């Protein structure tokens with residue numbers, strides 16, 4: 001696959017997607033969003049890929065937001081369509097049947113913070129800088145930041161961040177639960193790879209069903225979510241991985257999962 005704004009690299013069963021517009025701090029225009037959609041569709045179908053890492057090119061930014069030059073002269077309909085495009089692509093990532101880890105190497109602002117929040121797990125370098133600065137531009141987040149931010153950090157802190165547009169560092173992002181961990185700059189990709197490898201060594205179907213149970217369950221009334229979990233748990237018993245995992249435990253050996 002060739003893209004104008006993305007690099008895709010595969011290392012065993014891990015794929016690394018790099019947003020590659022470093023001169024514009026990897027800002028998201030419509031073409032980049034569409035390419036992300038195409039790339040993630042293909043990675044979802046690729047049986048060799050178990051975990052995906054998403055990062056930004058260069059040493060300054062993960063993604064510094066939606067592309068302001070691209071948005072400047074939009075009319076209301078174009079603005080709505082651009083938001084819908086971003087939302088569709090980010091929902092695809094959030095609901096991809098494989099885990100996606102954001103490796104945040106610098107600015108994750110506006111649409112960049114929203115993109116990171118659509119990933120399953122966020123690892124930031126000590127240089128990570130976060131924020132939803134849209135109010136400084138006279139707009140609101142359009143790629144679902146008003147919804148994902150309060151779900152991750154709580155309503156009160158989310159509102160403060162949305163109303164002030166303040167930028168904050170990786171230490172604060174960790175404290176409020178926006179990122180899972182903070183690592184030195186030089187260790188960011190290795191740390192993401194190490195986590196990806198650990199996840200890739202588990203049964204891929206079980207990981208997929210965990211993701212479904214969390215994502216879908218959180219949108220349900222809790223008793224229904226419990227029932228949904230029980231159904232997905234039951235489904236595990238139709239897989240070879242369940243038979244292998246439990247046999248391996250009882251035979252005191254390491255399991256060989258096939259993702260079947």
Ligand code: CAA
Pocket residue numbers: 023024025027028064065066067068069083086107109110111112114133134137140141142143145
């Ligand atoms: N869109 C387009 N271009 C951007 C950009 C963006 N979001 N962010 C940075 N760039 C460009 C700059 O225009 C500049 O280009 P030129 O060299 O051609 O002038 C280049 O990237 C480097 O940026 P700076 O010179 O500004 O770098 P800096 O280190 O001084 O500052 C920064 C870095 C603090 C991230 C600053 O660039 C900045 O504030 N960027 C905008 C951040 C922002 O407001 N993001 C939210 C966008 S709105 C949004 O995302 C809406 C939504 O939810 C859908």
